[in-house]
Amino acid sequence: MAVDRWLGCYEPRRVARLRLFCFPFAGGSASAYRGWSAGLPGDVEVCPIQLPGREDRFTELAFRRIRELVPVLADELCPLFDVPFAFYGHSMGSLIAFELAHELVSRGSPGPVALFPAAHQAPRIPHKRAISQLADADLIAHVEKISSTQLLQHPELLKLILPTLRCDFSLCDTYEFVSRAKLNCQITVFGGRDDVTREALEAWGEETEGLFEIEVLAGGHFFLMSARSQLQEILSQKLSRLLGLGRGSAAVGHASTKMWTEPA
Secondary structure, eight states, rough: GGGGGGGOOOOSSSSSSSSEEEEEEEEOOOGGTTTTTGGGOOOOOEBOOOOOOGGGTTTTOOOOOHHHHHHHHHHHTTTTOOOSSEEEEHHHHHHHHHHHHHHHHHOHHHHHHEEESSSSOTSSSOOOOGGSOOOHHHHHHHHHHOOOOGGGGHEEEEHHHHHHHHHHHHHHHHHOOOOOBBOOEEEEEETTTTSSHHHHGGGGGBBBBBOOEEEESSSSSSHHHTOOOHHHHHHHHHHHHHHHHHHHOOOOSOOOOOEEEEEO
């Protein structure tokens, strides 16, 4: 299928009752979700999204605007929306997942039964820094600070990924929030204790008429790696609950409920 090029580290499941689409952080790829299938319920099929400009799609031009990327995703992933599905997005991926959910609703198509944004402030909060416009040294310093990696120690790798990093940060820098009818799916937002503020996470609750929950994990921006087991355990609980409810019940809007969970 043509959709295959949009999936990386994909482990198909013959009988999937729900698909979890996972969208990458800036500079990231589908490999960030390698092995996730083993840590989630057996009837959940994990679909890590591989965007152009990285790994096996390195020769393709990366997108620089979310408004250009999202309609393409809606078209290309359409064959996989034949069973109930949910979106997980980390950092930049949160904005992509959020806008894709709205794109599907605007087309009159079924949207996700749940949205799991992570490591990003609510979309209605203005983005204050033009990171994509930073000088190389400052951009590298920013990435090293939030990821605890030493990019300068790998100059050849840095030369390869820097253009894609700039494109990805441009996706965030140029993002413009549009006020629309609220989604009616469940939203559970994940945050690192040392990353996005509680207020910025709480504002995600304004984007849905459905159940709203907040989960705070130990660590900083990349708890996706540092707290992977805890993240997958919580996701497993949420997905199992969705599977128990069934598509109809999960998609019906309820009075918004705020639930805080923090690590001890």
